[in-house]
Amino acid sequence: MKKAIYYLNQFFGQIGGEEKADYRPDIQEGVFGPGMLLKNWLEPDIEVTHTVVCGDNYFGSKKDEAVEIILDLLENKTFDVFIAGPAFMAGRYGFACGEICKAVKETFNVPVLTSMNVENPAVEMYRKDIYIFSGGRSAATMRKDVPTMADFITRLLAGEETLSAREEGYFPMGIRGETFVKPPKMGADRAVEMLLQKLNDDEYETEIPIPKIDKVPIAPPLADLNKETVALVTSGGIVPEGNPDGIQSASATKWGKYDITGQGELKAGEWETIHAGFDPSAANENPNVVVPLDAMRHFENEGKIGRLYHFLYTTVGTGTSQAEASRMGNEIANELLEANVSAIVLTST
Numbered sequence: 451m452k453k454a455i456y457y458l459n460q461f462f463g464q465i466g467g468e469e470k471a472d473y474r475p476d477i478q479e480g481v482f483g484p485g486m487l488l489k490n491w492l493e494p495d496i497e498v499t500h501t502v503v504c505g506d507n508y509f510g511s512k513k514d515e516a517v518e519i520i521l522d523l524l525e526n527k528t529f530d531v532f533i534a535g536p537a538f539m540a541g542r543y544g545f546a547c548g549e550i551c552k553a554v555k556e557t558f559n560v561p562v563l564t565s566m567n568v569e570n571p572a573v574e575m576y577r578k579d580i581y582i583f584s585g586g587r588s589a590a591t592m593r594k595d596v597p598t599m600a601d602f603i604t605r606l607l608a609g610e611e612t613l614s615a616r617e618e619g620y621f622p623m624g625i626r627g628e629t630f631v632k633p634p635k636m637g638a639d640r641a642v643e644m645l646l647q648k649l650n651d652d653e654y655e656t657e658i659p660i661p662k663i664d665k666v667p668i669a670p671p672l673a674d675l676n677k678e679t680v681a682l683v684t685s686g687g688i689v690p691e692g693n694p695d696g697i698q699s700a701s702a703t704k705w706g707k708y709d710i711t712g713q714g715e716l717k718a719g720e721w722e723t724i725h726a727g728f729d730p731s732a733a734n735e736n737p738n739v740v741v742p743l744d745a746m747r748h749f750e751n752e753g754k755i756g757r758l759y760h761f762l763y764t765t766v767g768t769g770t771s772q773a774e775a776s777r778m779g780n781e782i783a784n785e786l787l788e789a790n791v792s793a794i795v796l797t798s799t
Contacts, residue, residue, distance in 0.1 A: 452496045452607045455527060456485045457520075457534035457550055459543045463503030471542075473505030475516055477523040484592060488533065491600035496607060500527060502550075506542035509549070510700045510726040510768070516546075517553045529560060531603055536565035536585045536595040537572065541701030541769025542726070548576030555580060561606055563620070565595045569771045577621040584619055622659075678792035681759035683782060685767035686733065686740035686799045687725030688716065697766060699726035705765035705778045707785075710758075715744040727768030728799045740797055759791050767798055 460466055460473040462483045481489050481498045489498050502520055509516040532554045534547035544566045551562035563581035566573060573582055581602070585595040598619055606612060614629070615622040631640070640657070647654035672678050689697060695706040710716075716737035723733040723740060738744045741762060750758045763782050767775070786794065 452530045453528055454492070454496060454498045454531045454533055454603070455500045455502065455524065455529045456481060456488065456498050457502045457504075457532070457547065458483055458485070459509075459540075459546065460503060460505040463501065465503060465505070471505045471507035473503065473508055475502060475504040475508070475519045475523065477502045477520075477527075484536070484596060487592065487596045488600055491597045493604045493608075496531075496604065498533075499529065504546065504550075506540075506546060507699060507726060509546040510542050513549060517550060520550055521553060521557055524554065524558065529558075530607055532558075532560055532562045533599060533603065534562070534564040536583075536592065536599075537567075537570060538585060538589060538591070539567045539569050539587045539771060541571055541771060544570040544572030545575070545700070545769050548572040548580065548582070551580045552576055561603075563599060563602065565599055568621075569773050571769055571771055573621055578624045581620045581623075584621060672793055675755055675793075676753050677756045679757050679759050679790060680746065680755045681761070681763065681786055681789075681791045681794045682710070682741055682743065682746060682797075683763040683794045684741050684797045685765055685770075686797055687723045687764065687766040688721055688733065688737050688741045688762075689724055689764055691720055691722050693722075693724045697724060697764065699724045699766060700769040701774075702766040702770045702778075703774050705763060705782060708762045708764065709760060710743060710762050711760040713743060714747050716741055725766050725768060725799060727766075733799075740799060742795070742797070746795065756792075759786070759789065 460470040464483050465473050478501050479499065481501055485498055485501055492498070502523060504516055504520065532551060534551050535543070537544040537547045547564040547566065551564055554560065555562045561581070563583065565583040565585035567585055567587050569587070576582060583595065583598055583602070585591060602612070602618060612618060644654045644656065687697065687699065689695070689706055690708055695704060697704045697706055718735055718737065721737040723730045723737070733740045743762070746755070746758050749755050765778055
């Protein structure tokens with residue numbers, strides 16, 4: 451009998467929603483939630499013996515501690531494979547699935563795998579280390595995503611040969627192996643065929659895909675900065691105390707706009723960071739280390755910039771998908787263009 455252990459966040463682990471996102475890792479015998487679906491698709495000789503549950507915020511804000519706790523929970527368990535997710539487009543959940551799978555693989559030397567949508571930022575973070583299957587955008591695709599993982603697990607534990615990333619359905623890991631076309635065909639012939647297909651605008655598939663990288667042109671320099679309006683924008687999560695707009699601490703889909711008219715600096719106790727991707731202590735003691743309002747006021751008073759725009763724009767970068775980041779960036783940029791802002795100082799963490 452082969453044994454598997456499953457990892458879920460607080461929601462799919464049936465602990466609760468956002469109010470339980472700080473749930474400390476624990477382990478329970480048996481399966482529940484998506485584990486029941488996984489169990490139904492696995493072969494009878496593969497048993498999911500335990501389920502690990504951890505809150506997304508707990509893992510995001512206390513990563514090292516969460517990993518250490520979970521590895522300790524697994525120390526005396528016997529298992530042949532470790533599964534996490536699916537995490538869909540959930541950035542915090544995807545980060546947790548990727549990080550714990552990588553840690554379990556390195557510590558226990560067992561196969562690990564998860565599933566998430568291509569837009570999940572954890573795909574690029576972990577795809578070279580672990581099997582990450584291409585999944586849907588939401589839990590609505592659970593019944594399609596879980597069987598794909600289950601089929602791969604069954605064949606992997608049976609010692610069967612695994613196919614390429616494209617054929618299996620997981621994201622490429624950057625490993626190139628030697629394969630042969632059936633029936634055999636010389637590389638020169640294949641290259642000529644692809645060239646003719648390309649020239650004729652026919653569909654073709656390259657044997658060596660090259661990643662596409664978006665290029666953003668560099669903006670021209672400002673001739674007279676002392677005549678321009680400059681705005682402060684941050685992905686460091688600096689917000690008024692209490693986070694009035696409810697910006698998420700990771701995987702953000704919201705941004706905030708806050709009036710800083712007449713403020714010479716951001717004062718501790720009035721401003722804080724809600725970012726879950728770094729230790730907030732220094733930023734909460736002095737929010738200006740993330741958003742340099744004090745330094746910009748100094749430049750404004752010295753006449754080095756024309757004036758500082760009277761609104762601060764804030765969001766959180768950790769775990770935020772490229773699609774959401776692009777949307778929020780466009781929305782903020784359009785507002786600043788309408789306000790005749792010439793430049794921004796964009797800070798992170």
